[in-house]
Amino acid sequence: MGIGMNIRAIKVRLATVKGDFGFKFEFGRGLTVIRGSNSSGKSTLFNCLMYGLGMDELVGGRGEKVLPYAVKEFFNHGEERVEVAASEVFVELENSSGASITLRRAIRDTARDTKLVEIFEGGHLTVPSAGLGSPKPTFLFDPGSAKKQEGFHHFLETFIGYQLPSVATTSGGMTKLYLQAVFAALAVEQKRGWTDYIANIPFYGIRDARTRVTEFLLGLSVFERQAKRAELDADSMAIDTNWRRAYDNLCQAAAVNGVVIEGLSVTPTALLDASSVQFVKSNGQTKISLAEHVGQLRAEHAALGAKAEAYGKASGAEALQELDSASEELQRLSVLHERATANLALQKASQEELCTLLAEANEDLDRNKTALKLRDLGAQMEIDVATDHCPTCHQPVDDTLLFGIVSGPQMDLRTNIEYLESQRRMLQRQINGSQEEIRQSEIAVADVAARLAAKHDYRNSLRGDVSTGAAESRAIVRRQIQIELELSNLAGFETQAATLLINLEGAAARLAVNQAARRALPKDAYSEQDLLRIGLFEKNFRSNASSFGYESAEIRDIRISTDTLTPTLSDLELREIITKPKASLIADSSASDFVRLIWSYLLALYQTSATRGFEGNHPGVLLMDEPGQHSMRSSSQHALLQLLSGEGKLQSIVAASFDENESVFKEATAGLKFKLIEWEGKVIQPLQ
Template sequence: MIIRSVRLRATTNEGEYGFSFNFARTLTIVRAKNSSGKSTLFNSLLYGLGMEELVGGKNEKVLPYALKEHIEYEGRRILVTASEVLLEIESRSGEVVTLRRAIRDAVRDSKLVEVFSGAHLTEGQALGEARPTYVHDGGGAKRPEGFHRFLETFLGLSLPSVPTTNGGETKLYLQAVFAAIAVEQKRGWTDYIANIPFYGIRDARTKVVEFLLGLDVFETNVARNRLNAESVEIDADWRKVFEELRREANPLGAVIDGASFTPSALFKENEASIRKLAGSSSVPLAEHISQLRAEYAELQRQAEQYHKASGAEAMHSVTVAMDELQELSVLHERAMALNAEQRVSLQDYEKLLAEANEDLERNKTAAKLRDLGAKHDVATAVSKCPTCNQPIEDTLLAGAVTGPQMDLATNIAYLESQRRMLMRQIAGLKAGLQASEVRVTELATRIANKRDLLTAMRGDVTSGASESKAIVRRQVQIEVEVEALGKLQTKATELFARLGQIAVSMSANQAARRGMPKEAHSAADIERLNRFQLNFRANAGSFGYESAPIREVEIGKDTLVPCLAQMELREIRTDIKSDSSASDFVRLIWSYLLALYQTSATHLSPGNHPGLLMFDEPGQHSMAADSQHALLKQLASETSLQSIVAASFDETEEVFRQATQGIRYTLIEWDGKLLRPQ
């Protein structure tokens, strides 16, 4: 993106005031004395782009009073009645638009950004019809009417989704990206990428760097997140189908064989079946239905011969039925007792697991505190008394327990092992409990049926009827059970087929997971990061960084910031060996931000840098003129980079001359205040 021109118009009670400047396509230096409006011009550019959050707020509140309240000019206070900023920008494809945003206006809100086609400021083209857009409201980065959505499209970018601190996802907002492009004076030089507005993005600085460099990590993460979401959906679908199958089978005293509650890619629908509990064992459902039909046929034969049966035979049938009922009652009581015992055991194991988790957390916390103490040379953290230097035990029970005692690390390993064992026990108990509940239900159903049958048989004995009500009742029971089991068999076939489809999806998901890169960065990413590191080192060397050997400084693969001995290089910190002077740290920021562009601008593997850098007072902390000269020279040499540098150069002509000697640039400067009659 190229910023071609800016104009500020302020309507006052003494006429129109403001300023108007054109910018070069490469290096533009904005030179002015302190408090003369240099930062006002810089912040006006950010405001026109909807990026004023980088200064510390939203809308016109972040702008100085001269742009919205009153202007100090030649000793007079001139009231501002209306003001606006116009910005002319050009895209990489050559499209030119003019942006207009009100600062103070009785009609137009400061959230409104009007977009006009054409070069109104540099070529005098008429504004024409405006395309209204808005900023700092819901959907501004996603809806077509949002200005930041327009700007993203205008820049030819496609901002990815990134993880948030609460576990969700959000867009990598354009304002976060611009924190690595525009550095304001007050807080912008305090970090490699400072002033990223808070959007709840996890590791926001790292995500911005990954995007600007064009790393494949976003595509990899998108694919991995898609597979993760698909895996969760597969798990939920499987459990839903299995639970439906279990709801159908359990009331009929049937159990599922060949499938588990947890999904498995190895599941085969032709190997799964429903089995009917029968005594202490189970039989295939089809076999049980055949047995019922055979019993029905036998009952039909008995019904035809019933009038020939003697009373003794009828009484014998009653006795046999009573014995069977008694046996079923005993089995039911045993099953109930086992079920109750399993419930109690499950509660006990869950209580033990909770205690183990609590103990494990306490030990991990103690170990963490000890390790933190060791890093800060706390004597007790290394098992020494801080007063007498005598060794102390790593336990609170040293005087109460004799014999060997476990230290924290051993205790943590033991508790983790115990926790895993308890979790396995609990899983087994839950499975056994479900099986015993099915057994109890099946026996209760059989007891109820047997009692009904026994009542009918006793009625047959006492009434002396020629037809047996008991046989009829039992036949009705068989007909009802066969019908229910037949429906179960049909339903099970359907559900097993669905489980088979889910297993195929799971297998494909697992295969895709195995094909994902095991490392966070691809080979192409590593190559880009190595190039980024080389560019950074070269820049830091040319800018005069001396606080650490440049060849030993690396770009951390996790944080993507400069590190020395795996520690981030920062401003002065007396507790680490990688101390840097304040001015040296600013040199690192120059090197870092410029290296982001240089690496992104590589033709073979281009990134997403817009090709614009804006620095407000980069010569922080009495920066040497030689270093400023090296920075400006490097910026001017990047022919595809537009750089806008606002600086006072210590308000001396000599420093300015030294910093700009031999460099091609466009100069913007003024005497007195920035805002003047137009």
């Protein structure tokens, strides 16, 4: 199914004690002009149409509150006030496949909620039938209305032929490019719709929503790349989570067993080689591998076994000698523990000092950046002191925050910011390294403390052996049990470590694939084909602006920015305002000229999307409420209607008062083919 939508008709029915009131109009397939005075109900018709399409957010809110009281509370019929008992709106739509549907939505009803939109098969407004048949109920605004089968916006999206992409949010996640955001470029209401190129986009947390809508309507290929990049980002986050979980579990198991890990990165790396990861035991001074440590423990256990067999034959002198040896070892371990503890305290103190320096650097950096920002803004406003000159005596002013505080050469603000940035990066690296040193020192302190406690128990047991003259050494048995327990724990650690290293290797392999896929993505935001579409969009925009009589700038100098996809002049977004071009952050354009730019922009979106070979996602419908803002010349309005009428496959519905002047209306529509909708008096009248 292709992409497209045509609005065939609208009907609003108000049930009253005086009978049914309201209005019913059919729209042409090309240009339809809705002519009415400012108080006749022209905007009522437009807003009811938006309400019936479920696009009430584009006219100021959700629900029936966006509609005037005349369609939900009361209206005047002649001199009589008529109360509205119930009211509803019908809208008939047709898609590119020729399928027709009729939508029904309550405005005021005791039984049906305004969030309910009923869908009837067939066009019941243009081809009256005996009955509407059974409706398909859908809902609005509640969670899932854009994604669930029962959601109205999901239904309308499918009916038009859309598959709306996912886009980045301001919070860093992804969300759908909601249909209401797209419709903001298709329907422009009177009050706020002419304030921006695509105004009134409801807030859904979409980053650069205006640009995303333009990219979608032009059919740019950025969404495929964004989806791929988002997929890679999600995979990166999963890799990082898996890596850190395995790393933390490994570090925790190592710390419990007094093991230090070397050769393993805290952050994921695709270059992990499990064979290069080393497990060592450290006493704060010397390091040995875990395998060597296990060998030493087993040798000690065997020696203790031999000593136990000969214990009964040993002399008292030998027992005392063993006691002296244990006491010396205990004293040596006490010294090691004291040194390791002191070293750990020094490392922690050093880290605290580094953190203080980092906080000061961040504070200085923030002050300098703020000063530079204020100076740059002042320079743009031509303030003398911002251009390094005193406004009173016109003498040079030093570009520094330290003037008068220090003597000698001083760095200017930009140089100082660069210096502080490098200092901050250096301090952060030092803090990261300090954290790793502290972690290893804590493991070493815990290991020495455990060995110290074990040796203390062994010496006490030896003293008991000597004092009691036991035939069997309780000290040897105690030490053997300690060794056996440590060996068992280390064996369990090695098994756990092997499993965790396999997990880390898997994460490293996934990261390598992820990085390769990222390198394969195009580096530029837009492909060559996208740039051709943007170039055609720019050409159409300039042509339209010229046709509409835009005068505030040279049209040939206007460009469509590849950053925002909006018109720019000298790299500044082209809007209305200002009296001094030099002091302005945006280019000059009168209010009416800015409205001409909006006309040009919205029409160029369709023209580009409808060009053979450059087909985009514009559904071929454009609604404008009072486009002749700011006393627009009738010649400009004629140019707009002429271009709209000339687009054979574009359905355009324009509601305008034409300054309530017959001559202005005739001049604006002279020689054009269009369907006219107008009425006498108020739009709400008795229904036939």
